[in-house]
Structures are given as C-alpha cells and as structure tokens.
Amino acid sequence: MxxxxxxxxxxxxxxxxxxxxxxxxxxxxxxxxxxxxxxxxxxxxxxxxxxxxxxxxxxxxxxxxxxxxxxxxxxxxxxxxxxxxxxxxxxxxxxxxxxxxxxxxxxxxxxxxxxxxxxxxxxxxxxxxxxxxxxxxxxxxxxxxxxxxxxxxxxxxxxxxxxxxxxxxxxxxxxxxxxxxxxxxxxxxxxDLHKTNARTAEMCKLVENSSRDVQIAFANELSLICDKADINVWELINLANKHPRVNILQPGCGVGGHCIAVDPYFIVADYPMESQIIGKAREINNYKSFWCAEKVKNAKLEFELKHGRKPSIALMGLAFKPNIDDLRESPAKYIAQKVLQNANNEEYYIVEPNIETHTVFKLTDYKDAAEKGDIIVFLVAHKEFKKLEISEDKVVLDFCGITNR
Ligand SMILES: NC(=O)c1ccc[n+]([C@@H]2O[C@H](COP(=O)([O-])OP(=O)(O)OC[C@H]3O[C@@H](n4cnc5c(N)ncnc54)[C@H](O)[C@@H]3O)[C@@H](O)[C@H]2O)c1
CATH class of the missing domain: 3.40.50.720 (NAD(P)-binding Rossmann-like Domain)
Incomplete structure (x- = not known):
C-alpha cells in the first residue's frame, strides 16, 4: 500500500x-x-x-x-x-x-x-x-x-x-x-457543488454572514423603536410576519459568535464607503448590547428609589446564542461584564446552564437565581429559562423574548 x-x-x-x-x-x-x-x-x-x-x-x-x-x-x-x-x-x-x-x-x-x-x-x-x-x-x-x-x-x-x-x-x-x-x-x-471564481466565492462566504447580521440588526432596531413607542416588539414582529412576503427575525441582546459578528468587518474594512448598511448593522447590533447594559443600570436605580434598598440581580445566560456553551464574542458576556463594572454593592447571580464553571464569573444555578433575584435579566433564550415560573413581584428585563414568545 x-x-x-x-x-x-x-x-x-x-x-x-x-x-x-x-x-x-x-x-x-x-x-x-x-x-x-x-x-x-x-x-x-x-x-x-x-x-x-x-x-x-x-x-x-x-x-x-x-x-x-x-x-x-x-x-x-x-x-x-x-x-x-x-x-x-x-x-x-x-x-x-x-x-x-x-x-x-x-x-x-x-x-x-x-x-x-x-x-x-x-x-x-x-x-x-x-x-x-x-x-x-x-x-x-x-x-x-x-x-x-x-x-x-x-x-x-x-x-x-x-x-x-x-x-x-x-x-x-x-x-x-x-x-x-x-x-x-x-x-x-x-x-451540490457550485462553480464560480475565487473572488465571488470569497465574497459569498462574507455575504452569507453579513446578510444574517443585517437582518438581525433590523429586528434589533425595531426593538429600540418599540421600547420608546411603548409597543411590544415580539407581538409586533409576530403580526408583521403574518404578511405572506415578510419574515422579520427576532431581536436579541446583540450578535455574537466567531462568524456573524466578525465576517462583515472583512467587507467593511476594504469597502468602507460602499458597505454602509453592512457597517451600520454591525454598529446597531453592538449598540443593542450597550443599550441592554444601560437598561439594567436604570432598572437598578428605579428599584432602589422605589424600595429604599439595593436589588439583587440575576443575569440569565452568557452564551452567544441559545442552548450552546460557546461564549466567543458573546453579547450576553459583554453585558454581564459591563453590568458588573457598574456594581455598587448589589448581589449578582450569573447564570449559564451550559457550562459548569467560568474563570471570571461565579455561576449560580438558574432556578436559584430566578428565585433570589429581584431583577431578572434574560439575555439568552436558553430552553431551561422558558420553563421558569417568575413570580409577579420581580422586575423582568427580557431582551430575548423568553416571556413573550
Ligand atoms: N468554526 C466554524 O464554525 C467555522 C465555520 C466556517 C468557517 N470557519 C473559518 O475556518 C477557518 C478555521 O476556523 P476554525 O474554527 O477551524 O479555527 P480553529 O482555531 O478551531 O483551528 C485552527 C487551527 O489552525 C492552527 N494553525 C494556526 N496557524 C497555523 C499554521 N500556520 N500552520 C498550521 N496550523 C496552524 C491552530 O493551531 C488551530 O488548531 C477560519 O477562517 C474560520 O473563520 C470556521
């Protein structure tokens, strides 16, 4: 041989x-x-x-x-x-x-x-x-x-x-x-194997991920508008998608992972003037994570004003998408870091059911966190979270549609 x-x-x-x-x-x-x-x-x-x-x-x-x-x-x-x-x-x-x-x-x-x-x-x-x-x-x-x-x-x-x-x-x-x-x-x-030239094949890979990024950015932009306009974005998207030719994706706390959050920059870096939508989509999806962290900050202050004590906060999910253990470029991880940077003697419960331990975050069981937290922040739509019964007295910040879908 x-x-x-x-x-x-x-x-x-x-x-x-x-x-x-x-x-x-x-x-x-x-x-x-x-x-x-x-x-x-x-x-x-x-x-x-x-x-x-x-x-x-x-x-x-x-x-x-x-x-x-x-x-x-x-x-x-x-x-x-x-x-x-x-x-x-x-x-x-x-x-x-x-x-x-x-x-x-x-x-x-x-x-x-x-x-x-x-x-x-x-x-x-x-x-x-x-x-x-x-x-x-x-x-x-x-x-x-x-x-x-x-x-x-x-x-x-x-x-x-x-x-x-x-x-x-x-x-x-x-x-x-x-x-x-x-x-x-x-x-x-x-x-099937599709023939083309090298430049088109290179662009094809970048465009596949940029397309997802742009579509998610549209949903995230709607979530920002709806928050100001006092409209439930999940209901809105569900209703708009009843149109036979409309298919809006779901908003979230940003976009992560090693592909969708990364590949669009490969186009923007070389074609900055031409890639306006692709570049803006990256900005919107990044901004959405910052916005979520700000929302948590405001919820903390409101709680303190109303109850005269500091709240405990449960941050639910660290992965970059539901039901995986991958934290690369994760917006949920970014939000958790940002929120902890602003910590001021509050109690925090960090949850990620798909990993056992983390080098930076001390992890808490998701049921314990949901029970102990005064403010429950849903960052990732993990399947475990959908089964939780959240009591009425909790403040819920739902950035991924756990309570609305
Ligand atoms: N992981 C995915 O889901 C995915 C999907 C589509 C495309 N891609 C692309 O495929 C490529 C590889 O991704 P990956 O996820 O397999 O990366 P990876 O980091 O898992 O693996 C790359 C490996 O290459 C090795 N390496 C680095 N430089 C080397 C060199 N000069 N010679 C020999 N080995 C070297 C590293 O040690 C590493 O083990 C990337 O361009 C990525 O964007 C990844």
Whole structure:
C-alpha cells in the first residue's frame, strides 16, 4: 500500500479536523498539520481536542486505520488545504498572516498540477494574493498549479452531517483550477457543488454572514423603536410576519459568535464607503448590547428609589446564542461584564446552564437565581429559562423574548 499522503490539511481545528477525518474515511491518506504540538499529539493518539458530536469516533478510526496522521510540519502531497484562523488585527482589520504563513510552509513542496485550496474565511482577493506569493517564490510553476477558494458553512454541533450534505461554492483562479477543485470535493461531498471564481466565492462566504447580521440588526432596531413607542416588539414582529412576503427575525441582546459578528468587518474594512448598511448593522447590533447594559443600570436605580434598598440581580445566560456553551464574542458576556463594572454593592447571580464553571464569573444555578433575584435579566433564550415560573413581584428585563414568545 502506498502511504504517501494525497492530502495535506493545514490547521486542525473546528473545521480542519472534521474535514481531515472525512477525507481519511474515504481511505485517502491525509497528513494533518498544526502549529500546536499538543493538538498534534492528541490527534496522533486517536483523540480530539475540540467538542463536536461524532468527531471522536471518526478521528479514532482514521488514525487507527493509518489514514490520518498529524504533524507540525507539512510533507509533499497532491492537494493542500488551508484551514487556519483568520482573526482581526488593530481596529477590525482582517489578519491573513496565518494563511500566508501556512502557504509559505508548503511553497517548497509544490509541484506541477498540485491543488491548493483555501477554506479559511478570507477577505476578497486573498486567493489571488496567495497565488502571487506562490508564483513569486516558484516562477517555474506559474500557471501550472490549481488554486481555488472553497468556504466552509457548517453549523458547529452538526459538522459531521453538514460537511457532507451542505452545498459548496468553489471558485478557482481560472477554470482549470475550479474544475480540479470540484473533482476533489465531489469525492467527499453529497451536496451540490457550485462553480464560480475565487473572488465571488470569497465574497459569498462574507455575504452569507453579513446578510444574517443585517437582518438581525433590523429586528434589533425595531426593538429600540418599540421600547420608546411603548409597543411590544415580539407581538409586533409576530403580526408583521403574518404578511405572506415578510419574515422579520427576532431581536436579541446583540450578535455574537466567531462568524456573524466578525465576517462583515472583512467587507467593511476594504469597502468602507460602499458597505454602509453592512457597517451600520454591525454598529446597531453592538449598540443593542450597550443599550441592554444601560437598561439594567436604570432598572437598578428605579428599584432602589422605589424600595429604599439595593436589588439583587440575576443575569440569565452568557452564551452567544441559545442552548450552546460557546461564549466567543458573546453579547450576553459583554453585558454581564459591563453590568458588573457598574456594581455598587448589589448581589449578582450569573447564570449559564451550559457550562459548569467560568474563570471570571461565579455561576449560580438558574432556578436559584430566578428565585433570589429581584431583577431578572434574560439575555439568552436558553430552553431551561422558558420553563421558569417568575413570580409577579420581580422586575423582568427580557431582551430575548423568553416571556413573550
Ligand atoms: N468554526 C466554524 O464554525 C467555522 C465555520 C466556517 C468557517 N470557519 C473559518 O475556518 C477557518 C478555521 O476556523 P476554525 O474554527 O477551524 O479555527 P480553529 O482555531 O478551531 O483551528 C485552527 C487551527 O489552525 C492552527 N494553525 C494556526 N496557524 C497555523 C499554521 N500556520 N500552520 C498550521 N496550523 C496552524 C491552530 O493551531 C488551530 O488548531 C477560519 O477562517 C474560520 O473563520 C470556521
């Protein structure tokens, strides 16, 4: 059996590792690369370093059968996939230095007809930039490689299913590259594969998340207007959505997570004048979190004036969306921090039923918090909270529709 890897997967995180396991499951040799030696050791032991249903079994099998191996350095292969982080630097500027460094690492290994694919969420033009980098270093290969961009759109928690069944958008820097990338993905993916160019594929990923952000911003803007106009926003949206062609999303305490709250900035940073709505949506969704923290502050003062004592406050939820344990870019966490910064000898009960402990917040059981708090602030619509019976004497600030939906 020829054990030479056919695929090198660079970046073995939430996306790279499941993708590596999927490819290895097709009896294709995958050489996974990660700069974190701990990640490499864990994977080579047939274990996983992230939480994702069914991934543990897939990685254990792939490693046991010899189709997946991890290392801190790349080796020669036929296809190279770049699945490294693309965070921010400075003031909401995308940082593609991880993509660049991963690319530099494989440039000496490239040979004619190889396939190079970026899957990392990337600003428009990144694939072309990497192509120029590669051909500057290896001019003899100019036009002889296949270079493409193919974004990932899986939902954490359902990655192993969605990796296979979601449609994919594949954009090469030329038609030959697009076709070669499509031939690669069709071995593993059952969803439809849609051909385009690299720039459109890059933009497509950014637009998918910006579209969600803009639609949520509309709902959040309505919630601000309704608060001033003394209208129940949940009832309003429910009624407006009875129109056959209207579908307004639900407001919340902001927008979080590592995609929707981040990717729109990749457009705004490069096209600030043209991306007015996209930029404004980011501002509105961020402002909504600030507004929620201010509302808690005012409720505290009103309580003190009315009752002549300080209230106790239950902050219900820290995750960035309902029923998950992920706190990345979480508006609820931001609000909790802001509220605690303004603390003035009140008692606080911080609740997050999906995590056991937190390094900063002392967590309280959600039922205890709802019983003990004078002011109950619903930040995240976790399923546990919907079952709570809140007594009449409590002040309830419901930013996520727990009591109204
Ligand atoms: N997680 C998601 O749900 C999701 C969904 C769609 C798109 N994406 C995009 O996919 C990309 C990867 O995201 P992720 O969630 O898998 O990130 P992650 O942080 O979970 O994993 C990235 C891995 O890459 C490694 N790494 C960093 N630089 C490296 C280098 N030069 N060489 C080798 N390894 C390196 C890190 O150590 C880490 O283990 C990002 O661009 C992200 O925006 C993520």
């Amino acid at each position: 020829d054990n030479k890897p056919s695929v090198v997967m660079i970046g073995l995180g939430y996306i790279g590792l499941p993708t590596a396991a999927l490819i290895a499951d097709h009896k294709v040799h995958v050489h996974g690369v990660d700069i974190n030696p701990k990640v490499v050791d864990i994977i080579n032991a047939g274990k996983i370093h992230i939480v994702e249903p069914e991934l543990d079994e897939a990685v254990a099998n792939a490693v046991k059968e010899g189709y997946l191996k991890a290392s801190i350095t790349p080796v020669e292969a036929d296809a190279y996939l770049i699945v490294v982080p693309t965070p921010f630097k400075g003031k909401n500027e995308p940082d593609i230095s991880f993509v660049e460094s991963a690319t530099r690492g494989i440039i000496p290994l490239l040979k004619e007809d190889d396939l190079y694919i970026i899957e990392s969420t990337s600003p428009i033009g990144t694939t072309e930039k990497m192509m120029h980098l590669i051909y500057t270093e290896r001019p003899e290969l100019e036009g002889k490689l296949n270079i493409a961009y193919c974004p990932e759109r899986v939902l954490p928690g359902n990655v192993m299913y969605e990796l296979v069944h979601n449609d994919r958008v594949i954009g090469g820097i030329d038609e030959k590259s697009t076709n070669k990338a499509l031939d690669f993905y069709k071995k593993y993916i059952k969803g």
